[in-house]
Amino acid sequence: MKTVKALLLGDAMIPVGGFEAAWAKHLSGLGDQIVADDWESDWGELQHRRLEVEKRGPEIESVPEAALGAGSDAEILAGLFVPVSSTLLDAMAQLRLVGVCRAGVENVNVEAATRRGIAVFHVMGRNAHAVSDYAIGMMLAEARNIARAHQAVKSGTWRKTFSNSDIVPELHGRTIGLVGFGHIGALVARKLSGFDVDIIVHDPFADETALRSAGVEPVGLDELLERSDIISLHARLSDQNKGMIGAAQIARMKPTAILVNTARAGLIDEGALAAALSDGRIAGAALDVFETEPIPEDSPLLGLDNVTLTTHLAGTTADALTNSPYLLMQDIARLLAGDAPQGLVNPGVLDDPRFAEWLSAVREG
Incomplete structure (x- = not known):
């Protein structure tokens, strides 16, 4: 050469x-x-x-x-x-x-x-393994109040009651919806298989036969939002899907649903999500990415007790x-x-x- x-x-x-x-x-x-x-x-x-x-x-x-x-x-x-x-x-x-x-x-x-x-x-x-590990960790952290309990203990409080205390779920038997099924989404599905969950996927670019071969069910976005107990985003951000999870989409989710985002902040209308969490229209969210980073001091997300926030660490x-x-x-x-x-x-x-x-x-x- x-x-x-x-x-x-x-x-x-x-x-x-x-x-x-x-x-x-x-x-x-x-x-x-x-x-x-x-x-x-x-x-x-x-x-x-x-x-x-x-x-x-x-x-x-x-x-x-x-x-x-x-x-x-x-x-x-x-x-x-x-x-x-x-x-x-x-x-x-x-x-x-x-x-x-x-x-x-x-x-x-x-x-x-x-x-x-x-x-x-x-x-x-x-960083597919890194992000897929982290996404599952965020599901568990939000559903089981892990970060909130840790914060309480560190501040001297033995906290046992949380906003979702009446509905704290086990993953077993739940429906997990994955938006995007590239390298990361596929690994999340594979790693979740041991939890005995049902996995549904929305990915307009994925081959339906390949999805079924991977043991997941292909569905439209609206159906995924309506059926899922936990929704995890793994799509790439583009002009076509920017803000794909907005107020109308959040309104389709179960009131007990949890939304996890370790992908791109632009996939979610952050203001609409904060409003829905504040009103209790969904149970919780776990976010590793934000419209502005570091997250502004006046962000409404900081005042909520039903959201887990981390500092864009998933792929690191x-x-x-x-x-x-x-x-x-x-x-x-x-x-x-x-x-x-x-x-x-x-x-x-x-x-x-x-x-x-x-x-x-x-x-x-």
């Missing part, structure tokens, strides 16, 4: 050293012409910036200095949350491949990259973060070796003459 220059941009969640090690393991045949830097090393700032990019897209961010300077002639760009805007793509005229160590590509202008003949890679399922485990750069580089190496990659977001780019010429040159050395 020919030598290829790369720009590796880590951040506070996955520092650049992880990318360098993964490059050395899987792509060392491309040489060591690497520009390595951290895009945002402050944890708090990273959380704020990435959330804004996820809501508004990468065009709101400025181009990282490394992409304007030493890394401006790189052919490969890899990172986690680095915003890959059309401005950045213009600044890096030699760029042919972008890779992000996450399943979502909200921080990449995929359309602009495709127009320029640039391949975009992501890492599917990199040492295993998921450490392994991600290796999965990304391994998949890029798969393409360069002539095998089918697993995480190519825009496969049509393979037919683009600009990309095809570059790929051929890299393979032939």
Whole structure:
């Protein structure tokens, strides 16, 4: 293979050293012409910036200095949350491949990259086990008042009575509704199988036969809302499903239902949910994602006793973060070796003459 220059941009969640090690393991045949830097090393700032990019897209961010300077002639760009805007793509005229160590590509202008003949890679399922574990934990925490009891004990109160004391459920025999059945949703279903629950799924993109083979029942969204005792969201956020759980949808839920969201905040109308929880129209909710993070001090959710709130932790485990750069580089190496990659977001780019010429040159050395 020919030598290829790369720009590796880590951040506070996955520092650049992880990318360098993964490059050395899987792509060392491309040489060591690497520009390595951290895009945002402050944890708090990273959380704020990435959330804004996820809501508004990468065009709101400025181009990282490394992409304007030493890394401006790189052919490969890899990172986690680095915003890959059309401005950045213009600044890096030699760029042919972008890779992000996450399943979502909200921080990449995929359309602009495709127009320029640039391949975009992501890492599917990199934190699927982490999020699926967490989602089930949130179901149990909210249903059984685990966090509230812990908080009471720590503050000196031996609390035994809660807003749902008359209806505290066991999972056994309950109906769990999963909205979305990708890597994470499928793992949630598999891990819940030992609880002896009935699982129904709404996913307009999933094959019905495949769903039934997985032991779940495909249903429409309205039916899922009406039948489920616990509803857990595992869909990707898009223009089509933004706010898919609003006041009208919440009104279809059982008064004993619990809503869990470890996916994207934008799937839920947060104000409508807070109102429903306040009025007791559903029993509870467990949320790991919010419209604004950190959650504002005046958020009505903070005053409610029937909601479990956590700080966007579902996908953050040492295993998921450490392994991600290796999965990304391994998949890029798969393409360069002539095998089918697993995480190519825009496969049509393979037919683009600009990309095809570059790929051929890299393979032939």
